[in-house]
Amino acid sequence: MWDLFVHPSNLFFSVSLCLMLLLGLVECILLIVGASSQGFLDQFIPDSLFDTHHPDFNVDADHGLWIQFLDWLCLGRIPVLIWLIIFLTTYALFGFITQGIFFHFTESYFPLWIIAPATLFLCMPIVRVIASIFVKILPQDETTAIHSDELIGLTAEIILGNAKPNYPAQAKVKDQHGLTHYVMVEPATEITLLQGQSVILTHKTKIGFQAIPT
Structure with a gap:
């Protein structure tokens, strides 16, 4: 298991897992001192993404493929911190599982330049499904978006x-x-x-x- 974690071909997955743990630790510390990183992270989300969930939003308006893609991933529907933890965890676990299965049959790993972007592409539907579940279970006042x-x-x-x-x-x-x-x-x-x-x-x-x- 440790060899899987530290192998150079799995660098991106190891970093993602560490970032996820670091985000969780920082948020716990901020909560102890009575603060939160949530509002800070929200400022990096395009305002037009929040507009898609506003009651006055015009469904016929063209907000671009990028905004549509972010909306498809449920960004703007749940707190950004939670979405980041979902993404980092899914990306890391999907990569480790894929590499572990491949190693079991071949005793080698996919090269980093192949597995890293392939995992990023393939894990997105899983991220969307998990994020959609959180949209349904999180309290509404935690996901309220405004202009x-x-x-x-x-x-x-x-x-x-x-x-x-x-x-x-x-x-x-x-x-x-x-x-x-x-x-x-x-x-x-x-x-x-x-x-x-x-x-x-x-x-x-x-x-x-x-x-x-x-």
């Missing part, structure tokens, strides 16, 4: 850095469902918003929001 525009007008707190024009800082804001979002903010005027300061989100930008002091 990022709905954060406009809410009060946020700058938690990392000082925000200057064209030099945004990270802030956290709670939406109407009580969920925390981590966003990038910069001042709407020629001022500096300091770390720890409360601000009001006023306009959407390409990278986040403009804000003014409360």
Whole structure:
């Protein structure tokens, strides 16, 4: 078993399994200190992906093949952290099982450059099935998605850095469902918003929001 884990041909699967365990450990530590990585991870999901689950979404709108593919994988329907753990675990186990079966009959492994992309392609339907199950069993308030525009007008707190024009800082804001979002903010005027300061989100930008002091 150890030889299977450390063999160079299984490098990607070993790394995936380690990342999954690391994510779980970090999340446990954050929960102990009263925080979570969920809001931070959500900012890397395209807003248009959340739009596909919004009541006002136009089913005839063209959101591109990439967004359709992410939606097919149930991204945006469950917390990103849970989806990542599902993906990393499925990818690693599928790869290890395939390599183990192949080794049993041939006493050799598939080369890394073949097995890594092949496993990525073949495990996606399994990821979708498992994610779909989580969509059904997770509480609704854990998967509530909103338009990022709905954060406009809410009060946020700058938690990392000082925000200057064209030099945004990270802030956290709670939406109407009580969920925390981590966003990038910069001042709407020629001022500096300091770390720890409360601000009001006023306009959407390409990278986040403009804000003014409360």
